[in-house]
Amino acid sequence: MVKYTFFGYNFEHMSALDSFTVLERQLLLQLGDRLRRLRKAQGVGTVEMAKRVGISRTTLSAVEAGDPGPSMGTYLRVMSVLGIGGELALLAGDTLQPATPGSAAARSRRGRPVVQVLVSADLARHQVQDLQSLALHEEAVRLARSDPALLLQAQETLERWLSSGNSRSMSLWQEWQDILRHGKWRKILGRTRRAQELRQASPLTAVLPDHVRRSVLDQVSKLKKGVVLGDGTAIGSTS
Incomplete structure (x- = not known):
């Protein structure tokens, strides 16, 4: 069993009977597709994008295809170069883990940010x-x-x-x-x-x-x- 956190949600990659196996797959496919569209919207070609991220074009293609092969770190680097700061802040922030007892974060009454991600299969x-x-x-x-x-x-x-x-x-x-x-x-x-x-x-x-x-x-x-x-x-x- 492999446990990991993605966008603040805990996932367990388990057996074929795990009810979120396909959900996880579609989430990556959806993310990759949106990263590809964002790159194109910014007018950045694959050669330039791969150079900025410091990866090969093959790896970039895998990321944009939602391939589970590249590490999550590689996905984050692509997101960072595209300027997706909010999501990175959530991934790296202490809001995703319990604050240290007695710390300012623990005493804070500030509400945890609400994030919603719609995962769906194209109806085509x-x-x-x-x-x-x-x-x-x-x-x-x-x-x-x-x-x-x-x-x-x-x-x-x-x-x-x-x-x-x-x-x-x-x-x-x-x-x-x-x-x-x-x-x-x-x-x-x-x-x-x-x-x-x-x-x-x-x-x-x-x-x-x-x-x-x-x-x-x-x-x-x-x-x-x-x-x-x-x-x-x-x-x-x-x-």
Whole structure:
């Protein structure tokens, strides 16, 4: 279990049954998209932005894609360069942790700032489907890493597909052979067009347990309506 704080809310990254797994993913996707739009609104290109932040263009692309790979520190550096000061103040301020007993902060009656973040999936059908596909594959990869039997089952499924004859998905399936054999999971967990095509021809989701699949679908369904984080609510509270 990994515990972390994001925008003042405590999250626990747990199992596939954790009700906030997809919420966390969509929160990063939403953040990355907004950072990309803000950079463009400021008229800053990717080369210049990466230089200002001190990261590679590849890492910047990952941040703007909402990839969980880059560290939270990298996200914060991008936010800082874009001039998002209020959020950084909340992240770094003592309002996010109990004040030291007897300190001025502890004696202060000043109310804690209220922050609300609306997390929702784009209602456009292809956006929702891609979020759902991405979430299913992240769970499938996690399970395949921990259970060699599931990985073997996916390989056997793929071999049956390949032996079935000609198909428009043949080139994708052949690429899947390499992905499964060498664990090249980043190829399928990105937001590139190729990653989306690979997920559409995936043998991995076929081996997902039904309860995991239902959990992901239920979470995506809730995100369609929008989930508000705020008013002091701790999501997956560590307390």
